[in-house]
Amino acid sequence: MSPRLSIKVTAATAAALVAPTLFATTAFAAAGSGASRHAVANAQPDQVKGAKVVGTPSAKQQAEVRVFLAGRDQAGLAKAVAAVADPHSASYQHYLTAAQIKAAYAPSAASVARTKAFLKGYGLTIGEIPANNAYVTATGSLSQLQKAFGTTLHTYSVSGHTLRAASSAPSVPASLSADVIAVSGLASISQLMSTDRVGGPTTTHRTAKSATTKAPPPDAFVNATPCSTFYGQKQATTVPTAYGKVQPYAPCGYVPDQLEGAYGLTRSIAKGFDGRGVTVAITDAYAAPTILSDANTYATSHGQNAFKGKQFKQVPPAKPYRYGYDDTVNGDLCGEQGWYGEETLDVEAVHAMAPGANVTYVPGRSCDNADLLTAVNKVVARHLADIVTNSWGGTDESNGSPALDTAYQQVFYQAALEGIGVYFSSGDSGDGASDNNGVPTVQSPANSSLVTAVGGTSLAVSKTNTRTFETGWSTSKSTLTDGAWDPTPPGTYQYGGGGGTSQVFSQPAYQKGVVPASIAKRYSKLGGRAVPDVSALGDPNTGMRVGETQTFPDGTVKYSEYRIGGTSLASPLFAGMMAIADQVSGRPHxxxxxxxxxxxxxxAYFDPTHKANTGVVRVDYVNGVDDSDGLTTSLRTLDARNGTTIRTTAGYDDITGVGTPNGERFVGGLGVG
Structure with a gap:
């Protein structure tokens, strides 16, 4: 079906606009030299407010800023997205080209020209301007940047780190008030994002002595035994019972054929419906140097084909990575080696679920919010994929950088119009209270009504690779101490799939009539956007086995496998299943x-429901590698209801969404071309 610019909007879709905000955007007062200046949002950590000033950075120091630009016709954009995304619309899947979107909705060429002229006027050097005009990049000295944006830069002590940040709101000429929505880069960081990965190697935070030294593979992690090949294979008869019964040892980690079987896709994949012809992009920070070798070793070790020819590729940033192992100025703020494990998980999970799909990895220069946004924008602006899965996020609804929220939304709008599905993990902290001073919150960018938020489940796979049960991922822990479980099961809440109700985005049309009022109207009579939308395996105690090159204590560097989880796993697994659905349909969804x-x-869905009084016994090495420092044994209660306000129930719930895919009924239900 050929793309077209003219879009018919039915009465239903006109009333079903995507992602209106509950709270109006704050109007910024004029700043700088009187009314001739207009204050703009500034991407820097909120923790700077009230932080101690410890110095002044050198005026000669060079820095790069991104000036994010406003798109056009936002009301028309929302209607257009509803029209192409709603199956009941006459324009369903009548996607636009990037050129058509640029002509109608992207920041205009005139806006770019005015912004460039402003920046050049202060002696700044213009850098990257992406194809969709989302931002203008410029580089200059801190002296030039302070003059250009009418602010003063100081260094602050924040959480044990010294950061550069603006002491007052930056501003631009009033003539740019309709053009510029935010600036990033005045502060040394905006907000450092984290992966939604649980288990596996821990990162050793080290700073290289030479900027040319590449980060070695991460420190090794090895799963202890006993563990089960399939759920319930080995029973923990030598430890105390829990809930009046013997509990099974945790699975060693599911492998591709088990996951394909559990989600009902074994037959489809065998017939060639394996995602071929569809490209899945993955965004993370940095790039694992051994990723292709590791992914191919993993695939062939578990009965799958290795990546063929150009089936896997990486699209690295044009400039060097920062805030990683090699950063001699800032130190390894992002834990670069830990992101190697995230890329490994994402690539192997997509390939496990959709072995025929193309995989394109697009890393950010760092885990800084703006760098990851740039990576997502690259996928969209260049239409590098049909699906993009993202296993990272902040700890609240704005990622600590509300200045970038509008910029994210603009990228998501364009993705929807181009026919690119954007998937985000919902987080690993349950209702988010543990990350937000005890106050429940959902995680951004998964909170956006323009993306598909993927929650996590606990999955039991049988000896014959079928789904024995699946329930919401919500884990509490009791440790074996002096012959008894302590605390008494369910124990202490540890983690779980992220979910809840947004206080930023109102309830989207597609959730009305599905999400219970008790969830949707938790904070507002108008209703909020509920998270997640769908779910897949995320629990690290019933997780996936992955393979990665790691550094062992004796200095050897070698490939090994370990069990891992998190909604970092759920999102790429779901993206792989959507790749199969796209192939079956003959068009991107x-x-x-x-x-x-x-x-x-x-x-089309399996509906996970509450699984009471069920757990797995897990044995771990104290040092994460071998038994030289001893073992710990713990009971991990599945779908625990203590320590979190979200619940697994029949029907839609705020841990598992509308459910998990039910094999051929799911991919066929989404449409056959």
Whole structure:
């Protein structure tokens, strides 16, 4: 079906606009030299407010800024997205080209020209301007930047780190008030994002002595035994019972054929419906140097084909990585080696679920919010993929950088119009209270109504690779101490799939009639966007086995495998299943939430329900590698209800969404071309 610019909007879709905000955007007062200046949002950590000033950076120091630009016709953009995304619209899947979107909705060429002229006027050097005009990059001295943006830069002590940040709101000429929505780069960081990965290697934070030294593979992690090949294979008969019964040892980590079987896709994949012809992009920070070798070793070790020819590729940033192992100025703020494990998990999970799909890895220069946004924008602006899965996020609804929220939304709008599906992990902290001073919150960017938020489940796979049960991922822990479980099961809450209700985004049309009022109207009579939308395996105690090159204590560097989880696993698994659905349909589903919610209550989904009094016994090495320092044994209660306010229930719930894919019924239910 050929793309077209003219879009018909039905009465239903006109009323079903995507992602209106509950709170109006703050109007910024004029700053700088009187009314001739207009204050703009500045991407820097909130923790700078009230932090101690410890110095002044050198005026000669060079820095790079990104000036994010406003798109056009936002009301028309929302209607256009609803039209192409809603299966009930006459324009469903009539996607636009990047050129058509640029002509109608992107920041204009005139806006770019005015912004460039402003920056050049202060002696700044213009850098990258992406194809969709989302931002203008410029480089100059801190002296030039302070003059250009009418602010003063200081260094602050924040959480044990010394950061550069602006002491007052930056501003631009009033003539740019309609053009510029935010600036990043005045502060040395905006907000450092984290992966939604649980288990596996821990990162050793080290700073290289030479900027040319590459980060070695991460420190090794090895799963202890006993563990089960499939759920329930080995029973923990030598430790105390829990809930009046013997509990099984945790699985050693599921491998591709088990996951394909559990989600009902074994037959489809065997027939060639394996995602071929579809490209899945993955965004993370940095790039693991052994990723292709590791992914191919893992695949062939578990009965799959290795990546063929150009089936896997990486699109690195044009400039060097920063805030990583090699950063001699800032230190390894992001834990670069830990991101190697994230890339490994994402690539192997997509390939496990959709072995025929193309995989394109697009890393950010760092885990800084703006760098990851740039990576997502690269996928969209260049249309590098049909699906993009992202296993990272902040700890609240704005990632600590509200200045970038509008910029994220603009990228998501364009993705939807182009037919690119954007998937984000929902987080690993349950209702988010543990990351937000005890106050429940959902995680951004998964909170956006323009993306598909993927929650986590605990999955039991049988000896014959079928799904024995699946329930919401919510884990509490009791440790074996002096012959008894301490605390008494369920123990202490540890982690779980992220979910809840947004206080930023109102309830989108596709959730009405599906999400219970008790969830949607938790904070507002108008209703908020509920998270997640869908779910897949995320629990690290019933997780996936992955393979990665690691550094062992004796100095050897070698490939090994370990069990891992988190919604970092759920998102790429779901993206792989959507790749198969795209292949079956013969066209990309793009922003799929309307279609996904249309299938609610049908056999397309398995509905995870509460699994009471169930756990797994897990044995771990104290040092993470071997038994030289001893072992610990713990009971991990599945779908625990203590320590979190979100619950697994029948129907839609705020841990598992509308459910998990039910094999051929799911991919067929989304449409056959």
């Amino acid at each position: 793009g922003f799929a939430n309307y279609a996904l919610y249309d299938l609610y209550g049908t056999q």
